[in-house]
Amino acid sequence: MARIAFIYPPLMHETFEENLKVVDEDFGCLPPLSLAYAAALAEQAGHEARIIDTNVLRLGLPEVERQLREFRPHALAFTLSTYMFHRTTAWMKALRASLGVPTIAGGINVQLYPEETIRTEGVDYGILHFGIAGFPALLKAIEEGRDPVGLPEVVALDPRGRMVIGPVDPQPNPYLALPLPARHLLPNHRYYSIISQRRNFTVMVTSTGCPARCRYCAIPSRPRYLNPVDRVIAEIRQCHDVHGIREIDFFDADFFADRRRARLICQRLIDEKLDIEWSCRASIGRFNEDLLRLAQQSGCRAVYLGIETPEKEALVLLKKNVSPDQVREQLQMMRRVGVRALGFFMLGVPGETHASAARTIRYALGLPIDYAQFSRMIPKPGSDIHREHVEQTGSDYWRDLVGGRPVPPRAPNPWSRISEEALENWTKLAYLAFYYRPSYILKALARLRSTDEAWRSFRTMGRMLKAFAAPDRRSVIDPGPDTPQDARTP
Ligand code: B12
Structure with missing residues (x-):
């Protein structure tokens, strides 16, 4: 030993x-x-x-x-x-x-x-x-x-x-041979996420890969394996009974991708009467009201959705097959069922201009979502966009980085038509515009369930304000022309 x-x-x-x-x-x-x-x-x-x-x-x-x-x-x-x-x-x-x-x-x-x-x-x-x-x-x-x-x-x-x-040795399904993760070696009472509401809290992954083919994401390139339902339930039961876990965030790329399986998991959670609340990530259009109601009954409180951008051309180029109408429909359905929605948005998508970045922020503000996360689009290692990036720039940013060769602080963004600095400022502005609306603050206060959660939210709001207090706002206030000359050349 x-x-x-x-x-x-x-x-x-x-x-x-x-x-x-x-x-x-x-x-x-x-x-x-x-x-x-x-x-x-x-x-x-x-x-x-x-x-x-x-x-x-x-x-x-x-x-x-x-x-x-x-x-x-x-x-x-x-x-x-x-x-x-x-x-x-x-x-x-x-x-x-x-x-x-x-x-x-x-x-x-x-x-x-x-x-x-x-x-x-x-x-x-x-x-x-x-x-x-x-x-x-x-x-x-x-x-x-x-x-x-x-x-x-x-x-x-x-x-x-x-x-x-x-x-x-190619395993037909590695989950069949994987033991349950050794959570007994972790201080489970210490973990939390920015939006978690209960303790103990943990993360879980019940499948690898993703059936969607979004070109900016690295997960579709990983093989798709599903952990069988019995094993998923055994893991949740162990979390509940042994580790005192009362909230789980499922990190699967799309928890509802296989509707039959998702339905089985939810039904089993209801049958086993476990005192667990959970959240997950899912694709727009992959779950209907029926499934979401069952999920809600089984403890689902929030779903994270990749909304990304309202820009039609960018959505097509990125193989993100959703339309703003579908997004609205799905979000209204979530409202009806009583499951909170977190939207992921990207700035710096193909063809991004100052005008389109502003449109993305306005779009986010107009949607019935409870949280929003705004990120820059980057060539994530292993994604289609990354492969394209290697072809376009003639070098592999990440390979150079891990190989110890000199790289710029950020991978060049050859798609966006605005500079990195401007993108960063738009991202900051997006957070300020979304989270510091009086109506949003009132709603967020009403949602709080514990002093622990309240403390975390206030601390984050304070830190964000401090971090964004003195950005170079010029590019936002005076965005300048949407011309290709405006682009940062790779
Ligand atoms: C859950 C998750 C997390 C969790 C847990 C992280 C962890 N390392 O345990 C949290 C939220 C903490 C997290 C944090 C981060 N994550 Co993360 N995460 C995931 C996610 C969704 C699932 C990972 C998982 O548990 N899979 C299931 C298990 C069974 O598979 P696995 O992780 O591959 O692990 C198996 C094998 O790889 C192997 N293995 C892995 N590590 C080791 C170590 C040893 C010694 C051995 C023997 C074997 C072994 O054994 C495991 C069991 O067989 C993946 C995306 C995905 N769907 O894969 C992203 C992912 C791995 N994360 C990513 C990133 C970027 C991060 C962060 C850097 C984010 C941040 N800015 O903080 C940090 C980095 C954390 C770190 N040092 O690893 C990226 C990685 C991209 C990259 N190439 O760098 C991914 C791919 C998502 C993405 N954006 O595309 N993450």
Whole structure:
């Protein structure tokens, strides 16, 4: 039996991300689900696991080092996103140096950029896909002092410095072999999201991939697997009974994508009489009133919808098959049923001008939604737009970033016709215009259910005001001409 420490370093906003800094920072404190899955795989193989979530516990490197010295791990494990790549690998490097044990990285970035990942200092081994066969095999090899090069799903360098990717056994449905995430290793009472209302709160994912093909999103490129309903219910029941969880945010790209399955899950939640409220993400047009009523009865309180933009041409180019009429219809239906709506909007879509950005904000203000999130459109790693971006700019921004090559602070946006600075200002203005309406504030106050929630909302409102108090408003007040010369050239 080996001791494995799973470390979740501090999440920090990076300039190249789609959200404003203040939004990223106030999004909440959510559990590291991927690490909880990986830790469950380690425990299933008979090892002792510990997760250190530095975000929720507010720990710095020296304290983590101290705790690890006590735990005496045989290996250190991390999840690597592209965005957090350098921050995470800096922690890997530092902890490997001070503890002298190998480091293992799994997660989306290893999948996207295995070569750059494995050649980064501080990373000893990578795990691809779900790691069901590979992770236990790798831990066993480390424990027994064997060379793991060539093991299934393992990415490693051979003695000659060549990258070797072990064979990947295509699983029909990895969920059938995945244990439930090890939430018993997490401080479940500490987590919350910006809009959560109850504690304990957690996030859950019941499917991977997405049947929609929106070109700006990275999720459609991932294989589609559905966790069987019985397993989903078992996970929810465990959350409820063992971890005192009373609110769940489902992070599936579209929880209602498979209507039959969604209906079954809702019906089972009703039958099992669990005291759970939940929210999820869904595509416009994918759920009807009947299904939403059942969801509401089973505890659904909010649905997040990708509304993005009212601009018809951009919607077609991005393969986002919704019309503003459909959006309104769906939102009115949600009002009738009594489920809150959060709309995601993007600024900087193809052909974006000052006039269209203003239209998007007015559109958001005119919709019956309870929350809105405004982001810049960026070429998310793994999305169609990203592939197009590589062709248009002749370089892969993210590959260069993780490969340690110099990159500008933001990936150039060759689609939008207004500058990055102006886009940022429009995004700030969108938040101010949406959240600081007296009518909105009154409604938000009426919605509050606890002092904890009230405190979080006031703090976020205060921080937003402070962050947006002194933006360069010139580009918003005097937007200038909508001409191609106005564009920031890539
Ligand atoms: C839930 C979720 C979260 C949760 C939990 C995050 C976590 N890492 O656990 C929260 C809300 C906290 C979160 C935060 C962030 N997320 Co997130 N998140 C997701 C989401 C929706 C599902 C991930 C998931 O749990 N899938 C289900 C499990 C079963 O699959 P998995 O994550 O791939 O994990 C399996 C394997 O990959 C592997 N594995 C993963 N890590 C490790 C580690 C080891 C050691 C081993 C052995 C195996 C292993 O084992 C797992 C089980 O088999 C994905 C999108 C998606 N649908 O995949 C985005 C996604 C991964 N997130 C993304 C981003 C950008 C972020 C943030 C940077 C956002 C921010 N600005 O703060 C942070 C970064 C967090 C981090 N350091 O990883 C991007 C990543 C893009 C990229 N290439 O960088 C994605 C792809 C969404 C998107 N925008 O396209 N996220």
